[in-house]
Amino acid sequence: MGENKKEKMAINNTAEFKNIVESGGDLAQAEKWTKEAYGSKEGYGDKWLEDRQRELLGAYCENGDKEGAQRIIKETMEYNAQKGRIGKYEKYFGEYAGSRLEPVYNKEKTEMPINNSTTFKQALAEGRLEEAEKWLKDPATINKYESMPNVLEDRRKELAQARKNLK
Numbered sequence: 047m048g049e050n051k052k053e054k055m056a057i058n059n060t061a062e063f064k065n066i067v068e069s070g071g072d073l074a075q076a077e078k079w080t081k082e083a084y085g086s087k088e089g090y091g092d093k094w095l096e097d098r099q100r101e102l103l104g105a106y107c108e109n110g111d112k113e114g115a116q117r118i119i120k121e122t123m124e125y126n127a128q129k130g131r132i133g134k135y136e137k138y139f140g141e142y143a144g145s146r147l148e149p150v151y152n153k154e155k156t157e158m159p160i161n162n163s164t165t166f167k168q169a170l171a172e173g174r175l176e177e178a179e180k181w182l183k184d185p186a187t188i189n190k191y192e193s194m195p196n197v198l199e200d201r202r203k204e205l206a207q208a209r210k211n212l213k
Contacts, residue, residue, distance in 0.1 A: 057075065057076065057079040057083075060094075060098070063076050063079060063080070063098060063101075064101065067101050067102060067105045068105075070105070070109070073102060073105055073106060073109070073111070073114060074114070076102060077102055077114070077117070077118075080095060080098045080099065080102070092123065092124075095123075096122070096123075096124060096127050099118050099121065099122060099127075099131075100127070100131070102114070102118050103115055103118040103119070103131050103134060103135070104134070106118060107134060107135065107137075107138040107139075110138070112138075112139050115135050115138070115139065116135070116142075116144055118131065119131045119132060119135060119142065119144060120144055120145060122147070123147075124147075125147045125148070126167055126204070128146065128147050132146070160174075160177060160178060160181040163197060163200075163201060166178055166181060166182075166201055166204075167204065169181075170204060170205065170208045173208075173212065175205065175208055175209060175212070178201075178205055178208075179205060182198060182201055182202060182205065
C-alpha cells in the first residue's frame, strides 16, 4: 500500500484493535469495530467499551481529528467519563460545544461498600455523600493512594460537585 494510505487490517479482538490504534492505523475502522463488538460476547460490556473509547479519543486527539474526538465524546454513556474526555478534547481543540450528559443521582441505594474510585463514584451517584467523604478521610484510603495524590484530589472535586448538584 502507499505510504499515505492507512492499512486496513481485520480486527478480531481487543489486542488487534489496540495494535491499530497505537500504530496510527485506520481509526474509523477501529471505531466501527468497537460498535460491532460491544456486547457481542462476555467481557465486551460497558467497561470494555469505555476503555476502547478512551483509547480512540487519545488517538483522535493526537492525530488532530476533531470530528472523530467529538463522536467519541457524544457516544460516551457515563457522565464522569464524558467529563474527563471533554477535558482532554479541550486541551487539544479548545472549547467543546457538543451535547453533554447530566449527572444522574439514583434514588435506590446499592449499599455497595466504597473501596476504590469506581465504587466511590457509584456512591456519589446514589447520593451517599457522607459515606464517600468518610472513605476519602480514611487513613487506609490515604495510604492506598499515597503514590497517586491526584486520584484523591479528583475524588474530592467530584464530592464537592455532587454536593453542589444536590442543592
